[in-house]
Amino acid sequence: MGERDLTGRAVADGILAEVAAEVQALGEAHWPPKLVSITVGDESAVDVYVRNQRRTAESVGIAFETRRLPERITQEELRAAIAALNVDPQVSGIILQRPVPKHISIKAMQTTIHPLKDVEGMNPASIGNIVYNELELAPCTALAAVEMLKRTGLQLQGLEAVVIGHSEIVGKPIAFLLLSEGATVTVCHHMTRSLAVHSRRADAVFVAVGKPKLVTGDMIKPGAAVIDIGINEVIDDEGKSRVVGDVDYDSVAPVAGWITPVPGGVGPVTVAVLMRNTVVATRRQKAHYEARLGASTF
Numbered sequence: 511m512g513e514r515d516l517t518g519r520a521v522a523d524g525i526l527a528e529v530a531a532e533v534q535a536l537g538e539a540h541w542p543p544k545l546v547s548i549t550v551g552d553e554s555a556v557d558v559y560v561r562n563q564r565r566t567a568e569s570v571g572i573a574f575e576t577r578r579l580p581e582r583i584t585q586e587e588l589r590a591a592i593a594a595l596n597v598d599p600q601v602s603g604i605i606l607q608r609p610v611p612k613h614i615s616i617k618a619m620q621t622t623i624h625p626l627k628d629v630e631g632m633n634p635a636s637i638g639n640i641v642y643n644e645l646e647l648a649p650c651t652a653l654a655a656v657e658m659l660k661r662t663g664l665q666l667q668g669l670e671a672v673v674i675g676h677s678e679i680v681g682k683p684i685a686f687l688l689l690s691e692g693a694t695v696t697v698c699h700h701m702t703r704s705l706a707v708h709s710r711r712a713d714a715v716f717v718a719v720g721k722p723k724l725v726t727g728d729m730i731k732p733g734a735a736v737i738d739i740g741i742n743e744v745i746d747d748e749g750k751s752r753v754v755g756d757v758d759y760d761s762v763a764p765v766a767g768w769i770t771p772v773p774g775g776v777g778p779v780t781v782a783v784l785m786r787n788t789v790v791a792t793r794r795q796k797a798h799y800e801a802r803l804g805a806s807t808f
């Protein structure tokens with residue numbers, strides 16, 4: 511770890527301290543938050559993420575349950591499983607882990623998650639909020655990545671930002687969040703002619719692609735902030751499995767002003783934001799039902 515490292519643990523702990531206080535208050539008001547994670551088929555790709563979710567949820571007092579559904583489940587069966595969670599009054603949040611098998615439409619399934627329980631803000635009805643600058647509940651990784659940039663102290667208004675990767679869950683939401691903060695945003699993807707031409711101009715570079723060493727030191731303006739979102743499992747020279755990002759840390763760290771390491775950067779903050787989103791969702795459900803039925807008088 512170097513002095514330019516922008517690490518995530520302290521950022522995550524700050525978020526989690528606030529979340530724990532809110533979880534306690536919601537529990538006392540008879541609205542204890544509960545998060546349900548759904549995985550479909552091969553779990554190996556999300557195993558670490560789900561384990562971190564459970565550990566973190568338990569550390570702040572959020573109940574956590576995993577539903578593991580078989581690879582061969584039909585879309586209608588998955589829809590029914592989500593619908594059952596939508597109407598379960600004990601469940602405050604639902605997260606459908608990606609990827610899902612090819613025969614299932616992720617968009618159709620995100621649409622099935624009720625907007626009040628949609629802790630990633632990925633229902634098409636929810637994701638539009640970030641276009642309207644309503645940022646309280648947005649996709650966790652995007653919020654976490656932008657939070658890391660804010661920790662540099664850089665002024666976001668007028669900042670030249672480049673986002674590499676344009677998935678609906680990471681790259682695109684990051685671009686919208688940055689626009690809301692007043693940055694000038696360029697979004698790159700696999701058809702972009704020269705990544706380096708764009709990235710070298712940027713004060714802040716976000717990388718969310720899933721390719722180790724995609725970004726190297728010669729692609730970065732000296733002093734820029736580099737936010738590495740990639741999580742890739744690789745086998746190192748000694749034959750051991752390791753997690754690395756999309757940024758070639760060794761060549762970028764000496765050039766960058768700030769760099770988020772992998773592991774230990776955006777990842778832990780993503781999990782903390784998921785917990786915060788679960789609290790936001792629970793608070794909204796409480797307000798929704800109290801507005802219709804009156805406050806509980808336990």
Ligand SMILES: NC(=O)C1=CN([C@@H]2O[C@H](COP(=O)(O)OP(=O)(O)OC[C@H]3O[C@@H](n4cnc5c(N)ncnc54)[C@H](OP(=O)(O)O)[C@@H]3O)[C@@H](O)[C@H]2O)C=CC1
Nearest residue numbers: 651675676677680699700718719720739740741776777780
């Ligand atoms: N730290 C965290 O909290 C999280 C980390 N991740 C990690 O972030 C990475 C990206 O995840 P996700 O967005 O879900 O992945 P997707 O595979 O959905 O998206 C990857 C994006 O990268 C683009 N891309 C592919 N090749 C290139 C290239 N050579 N140059 C520029 N852009 C390219 C693709 O563009 P196109 O569609 O045009 O091909 C696509 O927009 C993964 O490593 C994932 O594990 C994901 C979620 C959370």
Ligand SMILES: Nc1nc(=O)c2c([nH]1)NC[C@@H]1CN(c3ccc(C(=O)N[C@@H](CCC(=O)O)C(=O)O)cc3)C=[N+]21
Nearest residue numbers: 556558559562606607608741753773774775777778780
């Ligand atoms: N619906 C959905 N939403 C997601 O946000 C989502 C998803 N599906 N599928 C998988 C990817 C990946 N992802 C991670 C988040 C945090 C860590 C994390 O906590 N990483 C730690 C530990 C890494 C390690 O030690 O291996 C770190 O970076 O320090 C990892 C991976 C969220 N994703």
